[in-house]
Amino acid sequence: MCGIVGYIGLPEKTAEHDALAVLMEGLRRLEYRGYDSAGVATLSEGAVQSRKKSGKLVNLEEEIAQQPMRSASIGIGHTRWATHGGPTDQNAHPHLGDEGRLAVIHNGIIENFAELKERLLRDGHSFDSETDTEVAAKLLGTMLPEAGGDLTEAMRLASNELEGAFTLLAVHSDHPDQVVASRRNSPLVVGLGEGENFLGSDVSGFIDFTREAVELEQDQVVTITAADVRIIGFDGTPAQGRRFRVDWDAAAAEKGGFDTFMEKEIHEQPKAVEDTLLGRTDAQGRLVLDELRISPAELNEVSKIIVLACGTAAYAGTVAKYAIEHWCRIPVEVELAHEFRYRDPIIDDTTLIVSISQSGETMDTLMAVRYAKEQGARTLSICNTNGSTIPRESDAVLYLHAGPEIAVASTKAFLAMIAASYLLGLYLAQLRGMKFQGEIEDILADLHKIPAKIQEILDASDQIKDLARQMKDEPSVLFLGRHVGYPVAMEGALKLKELAYIHAEGFAAGELKHGPIALIEEGQPVFVVVPSPRGRDSLHSKVVSNIQEVRARGARTISVAESDDEAVSSYSESVFRVPETQPLLMPLLTTVPLQIFACALASEKGYDVDQPRNLAKSVTVE
Ligand code: AGP
Numbered sequence: 001m002c003g004i005v006g007y008i009g010l011p012e013k014t015a016e017h018d019a020l021a022v023l024m025e026g027l028r029r030l031e032y033r034g035y036d037s038a039g040v041a042t043l044s045e046g047a048v049q050s051r052k053k054s055g056k057l058v059n060l061e062e063e064i065a066q067q068p069m070r071s072a073s074i075g076i077g078h079t080r081w082a083t084h085g086g087p088t089d090q091n092a093h094p095h096l097g098d099e100g101r102l103a104v105i106h107n108g109i110i111e112n113f114a115e116l117k118e119r120l121l122r123d124g125h126s127f128d129s130e131t132d133t134e135v136a137a138k139l140l141g142t143m144l145p146e147a148g149g150d151l152t153e154a155m156r157l158a159s160n161e162l163e164g165a166f167t168l169l170a171v172h173s174d175h176p177d178q179v180v181a182s183r184r185n186s187p188l189v190v191g192l193g194e195g196e197n198f199l200g201s202d203v204s205g206f207i208d209f210t211r212e213a214v215e216l217e218q219d220q221v222v223t224i225t226a227a228d229v230r231i232i233g234f235d236g237t238p239a240q241g242r243r244f245r246v247d248w249d250a251a252a253a254e255k256g257g258f259d260t261f262m263e264k265e266i267h268e269q270p271k272a273v274e275d276t277l278l279g280r281t282d283a284q285g286r287l288v289l290d291e292l293r294i295s296p297a298e299l300n301e302v303s304k305i306i307v308l309a310c311g312t313a314a315y316a317g318t319v320a321k322y323a324i325e326h327w328c329r330i331p332v333e334v335e336l337a338h339e340f341r342y343r344d345p346i347i348d349d350t351t352l353i354v355s356i357s358q359s360g361e362t363m364d365t366l367m368a369v370r371y372a373k374e375q376g377a378r379t380l381s382i383c384n385t386n387g388s389t390i391p392r393e394s395d396a397v398l399y400l401h402a403g404p405e406i407a408v409a410s411t412k413a414f415l416a417m418i419a420a421s422y423l424l425g426l427y428l429a430q431l432r433g434m435k436f437q438g439e440i441e442d443i444l445a446d447l448h449k450i451p452a453k454i455q456e457i458l459d460a461s462d463q464i465k466d467l468a469r470q471m472k473d474e475p476s477v478l479f480l481g482r483h484v485g486y487p488v489a490m491e492g493a494l495k496l497k498e499l500a501y502i503h504a505e506g507f508a509a510g511e512l513k514h515g516p517i518a519l520i521e522e523g524q525p526v527f528v529v530v531p532s533p534r535g536r537d538s539l540h541s542k543v544v545s546n547i548q549e550v551r552a553r554g555a556r557t558i559s560v561a562e563s564d565d566e567a568v569s570s571y572s573e574s575v576f577r578v579p580e581t582q583p584l585l586m587p588l589l590t591t592v593p594l595q596i597f598a599c600a601l602a603s604e605k606g607y608d609v610d611q612p613r614n615l616a617k618s619v620t621v622e
Contacts (some may be wrong), residue, residue: 002093002107003030003079004188005206006169006179006199010226013196014073017209020064023077026198026205027057032254033201034404035079036087036387040064041094041103042075043176048103052078052092073226074176076169076199078105082386083401084113085130095134097141101173104137107201108186109401111164111279114290136168144172152223152232155180159221159234164278169199182221182234185274190214190222190229190241197224203246204253214241262407262499262599262609266592267458270451272402272412273588276419277447285441287427293396294352294378296431302378303350307334308368310619312410312494313356313417318487319587320354320421326584327429327443337368338622347375354424355381358405358413359618360388367622369393382420384413398424407610408617409498411595414491415454415588422447422585446581450588453579457592460577464593467558467574468600471525477502478519478526479594480509480550482543485529488587492527492594499602499609509546522554527597529590530561530568532583540567547571560590 005026007019019042027038038060039052049069053059057079078093085091094103110116113132116139121127125138140158147153151172159168165185171178181188181199191198191206191213198206199222203213216222219234220241231239248257258264282288292299305324307317314336321332335345337355347353353372357365360383369379369390381394384402391397402416426443429435435443471477477496481489490506497504507516509528520526528547531539544567547557551571559572562580569575576593578586602609 002081002201003027003033003035003205004105004107004167004169004199004201005030005077006075006181006224007196008074008177008179008224008226009193009196011073013226014071017196019072019075020069022209023075024057024061025208026200027077027079029204029207029250030079030201031057032204032406033079033081034406035081037080037082037089037092038078039092039094039105040075040077041171042069042072043171043173044070044072046173046176048096048100048171048173050094050096050103052089052094054087054089054092074171074179076103076105076171076179081404083109083399084132087387090129091131093133095129095131095137097137098144098172099141102137102141102170104133104140104168104170106133106136107167108165109275109278110136110162110166112162115283116161136162136166140170149174151175151178151180152221152230155182156221156232156234156236159184159219165275167201178223178225180221180223183216184219188216188222190216190224192229195226197226197229199224202253202256203248204250207246207250207253211246213246214243216241260407260603260609262409262411265405265407265412266595266599268403269412269415269592270454270458272400272416273419273454274451275401275403276416277423278401280423281444286437287423287430287440287444289398289423289427291397291399292380294380298378299352299428299431301350302330302352305330305332305352305354306340306345306347306372306377307332307354307356308337308340308365308372309356310337310362310364312414312491313358315487315491315494316414316417316421317354317356318490319418319484320356320425322484323422323584324425324428327425328432328434330428337362338364340368341371347372347377349376349378351377353377353379355379355390355394356417356421357381357390358384358410358417360385360390361618361620362390363620363622366390366393382417382424384416408612408615409495409609415591418587419447443582446585450581450585453581453589454592456579457589461596463574464576464596465600468597469604472601472604474502474525476524477504478516478524479504479506479529480512480526480543480546481506481529482509482531482539484584484587485531485590488529488590488594489527491591492529492598495595495598496601498612498615499598500605500607501613502601509543512546512549517549517553520550520553520555524555525558526550526555527558527560527594528572530559530565532562532580532586533565533567534580534583544568544571560593
């Protein structure tokens, strides 16, 4: 997620708070959000001054040193986490409109940017970048005449044309006394100073200057001057934000008030899934994965898919296997990347390699992708890091929009990988006519309901944390699942190993009687990921039988089951409830209690859940 700062101060404040210095300090505070380019714009002597560079803030600082900017008392600053368009100088923010008199920065994803861009191109506008932000800047500029030159009204009109998620900040050389901003489905807070006011994507952007803040609500436009703050709704009615005092220190502000990035990222999962789904359908509701860069004809030739990944990403790939095979009837193999290239795999030019990687830099996965390309396969990367090595070396990419994942153990990226894999499967089914449009729309409709359902689980997490406290001294925990619940069980075990350093093992529930059941003794904790009772009955009843089998041998069973599934209650010591959804979509919900459990238990043991021992966020060695 991008970092955003805005500033305006009385001219007499400039000696104490030069706008550029305030902006750069705010952007430094927002670096934790992860980014791959940065830029600033200030107003001085009736003109916009803008500097922007790919890479880290030091690159921007060098650019400014080489091309100094005049002193100013108003400006906007941005750190970009690339979504539409790679991390280049051209794609960095700010973007200009109204013939260079307007500078705009943006956080979010504008879902209808393609059709707006077509309209602006028809009207004679040209574009320097691939970004949705530049479209917003040009659109805002076209609204000024209709708004009678009023920047606030122009922002309100433009915001009503935009769909998706956006926080926009704008300054205009004709209005050197105001910064105007707008938000929908993306955060924005106001910082209140004396003779100066601030804007930030979160309080970190201005925490060094003020702790008095106002949180904006959905669909609001805010206009800040050095002396006041005015808020209106997108419908033009005056509005109030929520006033609060920031009592966090700067470090806590980076974690959004949570104690750890791990907890913050677990709670960011509704937005990570929502943002990954955003902007992937056209006005007719058809899936458009325009960044795929493999033609429909080539995709229709695919006879086999091989998923290459490691760790958590491999478990996401296993969920993808069940979904893609069911929807598309294409064989899908899931391979641990480090095993794949040494087993002389069968590959040809009708094989589609789908690599899944949060970092895009995992050496095992990268080397396997390179090997597969040498064998003639087409390669598609599902990745969370724009411009990283694996997507760069792949024929096509489907980016997650989970935002930077700081904690080493993956959580929100895992759910986003699964969501992106579902989109790929539905796109292939749409392309091959394996699903009617109505069927695809039904599944997409259920997918769009998932973020709110994840939030329900997060809101009811106290029961899970209580159990974690009770179980903190357990030496070993087993996890069982069937069908798409099997990779969830594997991921639940991995989270407990990674975070709490407890021996944990995931099994396919049907495998238990083929050996592992010998492990069951009195009091052995066993988590069971229970399929939907509305799915294929045999699966649900079979898993209930598995629960009975382990309980009969003294196991302590903890079930993760749908809210209306009463069958498991009498055989489970504890039941973590999740809202119901389609059986294939359940991993997006059943994973969450297992993440919360592992994080809470590790915290109870006093471990660093953000930087677990022996682990690296990106394993860049083979
Ligand atoms: C996830 O919790 C682990 N830290 C690890 O298994 C990770 O998923 C794996 O190393 C792959 O990383 P990637 O997604 O960046 O390729």
